[in-house]
Amino acid sequence: MDGPKHDQELIDRVVAGDLEAFEALYDRHADVVFRYLVRVMGDRQIAENLLQEAFVRAWRHAPTYRAERGQVRSWLFGIAHHVALHELRSQRRRPQGIQLAGDRDAQAAVERVREPAPGPAEAAWAAVRRADLVRALDQLPPNQRQVIELYAIGYTQSEIATSTDHPLGTVKTWMRRGLLHLRETLEREGFDAT
Amino acid sequence: MxxxxxxxxxxxxxxxxxxxxxxxxxxxxxxxxxxxxxxxxxxxxxxxxxxxxxxxTVTVPPRPEVKAALIARVAAELRTAPAATTSPAPDPTPIEVAPASPSDRVRPMRPARLPLWAGLAAALILLVGLGAWNLSLQRQLDERPSVDGFIGDTAEVHPLTDSQLSPPASGVLIVEPESDEALLIAHGLPAIPADQRLQVWLFTATGERISAGLLTANQDGHVDSRIQAPAPLENYVAVAISAEAAAGSSSPTTQLLLGGWLPADR
Structure with a gap:
């Protein structure tokens, strides 16, 4: 069964109150949603609390999910986005970034792999993802790659324009084109988002 | 428009x-x-x-405590309302998960060069320490001729720890660094679909993942098998296991179930 079909089955079971299906849904999507929350909040502890909040909302509002509006993962991201914006508003704080995804330096990548982590398996998997991402980023024109890397570590588009000395409109164009190319590349190469 | x-x-x-x-x-x-x-x-x-x-965004996954708190909270709701509901609910209040402390982190353990008897003892101590070992398995380990025949004077024992998908799996990889063979012993692995097998992966320092063969766990989730690497084990920095199609995959397609470091500072 492919991912979206499996997700739909899980959602149907969650609506019926199936806790095991809810756990499975969490296992399938929590990591990537969490990474998004870490990027936005710049704080793992806050991101963990928001992840919990987002999934509680998913549990409560599972009956409102409509497949015609998008895949389950997109729906979960929408909830996480809403939760994150609400938190940012209430904290009246700016988002902060974290570490680079597109680290090209092999030695630094190895050192990062060696960082303490919840488990070597997860860290090793992260290393695999990182290598895949670097390969995909390598296929972008340098300008597009640069703005995406800066964006990934927490810069806004205005801040990227200022720091790279390019017009804001140009940065926005590079950003859109770069994200589109990157998405296409990752889809073409079967990048695993989990 | x-x-x-x-x-x-x-x-x-x-x-x-x-x-x-x-x-x-x-x-x-x-x-x-x-x-x-x-x-x-x-x-x-x-x-x-x-x-x-x-x-x-590159970061390590949320801690298992987050999922545990979430499930506890949802289960509590389930007890009062038998199914998910769209009815208005109060703003959810997260169950506070204690901040990560150094003891929450799994740190890579440095391998030691061990003689035969010490290698066996260390393997058992490590596994007891991981809390997922049992006496019957110790007996199996003691009695297995493959272990006695494999471990040499320079054997290294690397602990393998579970991922969020496989608690409380644990294991060890016993290697001779200059050899391309290793002994993988794991216990408590989760059941996988009948059309899948366990596949062993070796990771290079540049993130390449190399298949080191397919394994089948017994009904108790136990694996005890020699693995064959394409090159001496000293060329790899980590090992992991994932569930893959029965014929094997060219790279991991599911999250890893068990993994450990093969420190390069030897």
Missing amino acids: NGEATTAHEDILEMLPDYAVGALDEGASELIARHLDDCAPCRDELTALLEMIGLL
């Missing part, structure tokens, strides 16, 4: 990257939110962007 609306639409598309990470002021955010209500392409663009941000 008229010209003015098109301009607004294009402007909003360009603002989405900042909207996605909450970097816009409240007025601009509300403007975009209203536009999104009526614009399916922009909604699609936003959801794709949110996923892309998740992909681009």
Whole structure:
């Protein structure tokens, strides 16, 4: 069964109150949603609390999910986005970034792999993802790659324009084109988002 | 769509990257939110962007305590309401998960060069320490001729720990660094679908993942098998196991179930 079909089955079971299906849904999507929350909040502890909040909302509002509006993962991201914006508003704080995804330096990548982590398996998997991402980023024109890397570590588009000395409109164009190319590349190469 | 609306639409598309990470002021955010209500392409663009941000951000997964707290909370709700509901609910209050402490982290353990008897003893001590070993398995380990025949004077014992998908699995990889063979012993692995097998992966320092063969766990989730690497084990920095199609995969396609470091400072 492919991912979206499996997700739909899980959602149907969650609506019926199936806790095991809810756990499975969490296992399938929590990591990537969490990474998004870490990027936005710049704080793992806050991101963990928001992840919990987002999934509680998913549990409560599972009956409102409509497949015609998008895949389950997109729906979960929408909830996480809403939760994150609400938190940012209430904290009246700016988002902060974290570490680079597109680290090209092999030695630094190895050192990062060696960082303490919840488990070597997860860290090793992260290393695999990182290598895949670097390969995909390598296929972008340098300008597009640069703005995406800066964006990934927490810069806004205005801040990227200022720091790279390019017009804001140009940065926005590079950003859109770069994200589109990157998405296409990752889809073409079967990048695993989990 | 008229010209003015098109301009607004294009402007909003360009603002989405900042909207996605909450970097816009409240007025601009509300403007975009209203536009999104009526614009399916922009909604699609936003959801794709949110996923892309998740992909681009590199961080370790949330701690298992987060899931445990979530499930406890939802189970409590389930006891009072037998099914998920759309009825208004109070704003969810997260169960506070204690901040990570150094003891929460699994730190790579340095291997030691061990004689035969010490290698066996260390393997058992490590596994007892991981809390997932049992007496019957110790007996199996003691009695296995493959172990006695394998471990030499320079054997290294590397602990393998579980991932979030496989608690409380644990194991060890016993290696002779200059050899391309190793002994993998694991216990408590989760059941996998009948059309899948366990596949062993070796990771190089540059992130390449090399298959080291397929394994089958017994009904208790126990694996005790020699693995064959394409090159001496000293060329790899980590080992892991994932569930793959029965014929094997060219690279891991599912999350890893068990993994450990093969420190290079030997």
